[in-house]
Amino acid sequence: MTLLKAVRGTRDLLPPETELWDRVESTARRVFARYNFGEIRTPVFEDTQLFARGVGEETDIVSKEMYTWEDRARAQSEKSQSLTLRPENTAGVVRAYIEHKLGETGLLQKLYYIGPQFRRERPQKGRYRQFWQIGAEAIGPPSAGSESPLRDAEVLEMLASFLDELGITGWTLVLNSVGSASDRPKYVAALRDALAPVKDQMSPDNQRRAETNPLRVLDSKDPADEAIIATLPKIADYLDDESKAHFAAVLAALDACGVKYEVNPRLVRGLDYYTRTTFEFTHGGLGAQNALLGGGRYDGLSEMLGGPKAPGIGFAMGLDRLILTLKTAEGASSGAPQFALADAFLAPLGEALNAPALELARELRRHGLRIELGDGTFRLRKSFEIGNKLAHNIILLGEDEQASGILTVKNFATGEQTKIPRGELAQTLKNS
């Protein structure tokens, strides 16, 4: 029989690495809560139309990377429905915002999520077909201040604080403005006009981009095309006064709180819904996938999905990539993540002591102690060997100890062995 394996691009996360995941996630929850964000959990699959309309039919994500299937009708009266595993979470959050009429509260909705996303791409380092994102969205009616550049700056400052608190150093915040919903098409048209006469001289990749997504030409890494790219129109010249003022205000707010950034006029993002502010936090040592997180403003998304006007700004952070950078950083200093040691390994000496040992373990665990319970069939030597790997102390529960109520405890670090009355055991272990 052939062995079943995790499918391509998916993987198992095992302890002790999962402790690192837990640390990152709990840090996110803690930091985001200080900014008054609340958690939202949306379904892992949605109507395919949500992504087609929200993310954009022409994007790579929608056109070739989605896991989509026809959910078959189970009754004559029922129609089959095209469903898709979510490739990102912003569309789902905005769908929920509309569906639950959160705009009617009149308040800005600040929501974060942590969960798996799915894209059918070729797996690589830092890129998986099931990957995890931590993201947040600040969305609401304009009257709630959702269009304010302060929101952009606040989200960026929150991200900087989060990365700092996690101990991630060496990141770079890169940002740009791609203009409002009306600026952007004008600019794209100008770009097409400028590219038309010169694109034949460019690399095949850029010729293709010039046709499908001219903005991407700006993002080209091809040095041969640099000269031509430098002559292309600049987005900054196509921003209307409002967009210019918005971007300036974002930068001013970042300056005021000392968050460092780089403006990159060529930063474009792949999703159709972005307007005005777009950004990335990048990090070296991630290989070709150097973007730790990306995001931006999406002032028109709600309306694209048939909802009310609800401007917003958000980001999605690649948890897999975050863990990767943490692991390489910590691997260099203190080695790979280690299992945390239990407070004590409890060794029953003989099978007859198994049941009493479980009772003692229960008592100690109720005091909050982390206890590894051995087995009465183990030879004492084996208990010591296992205990030494898993715990700080070993507790012996033999016939003598059971009869007298005085336990034998040995500390592995000091080698010191003591007799401790059962009533004092929990406190002694806690203090050690």
Place this chain on the structure above:
RNA sequence: GCGGCUAUAGUUCAGCGGCAGAACGCCUGACUGUGGCUCAGGAUGUCGUGGGUUCGAUCCCCACUAGCCGCCCCA
């Protein structure tokens, strides 16, 4: 989706057209209620899968699968 590299023990990796190897880890004993250090012994395995060449393939060839790197794109 395209190009390149790789796949051998639990792990990290040597190796060779002719009996499958090392280190670490694991198991047993020296030591019947005492770990680490030491010593002695032991088991590691469909050599990724399927086909081909050959007297003979873990080794050479082909295909597939998976991983890694780059491209595309993205978190």
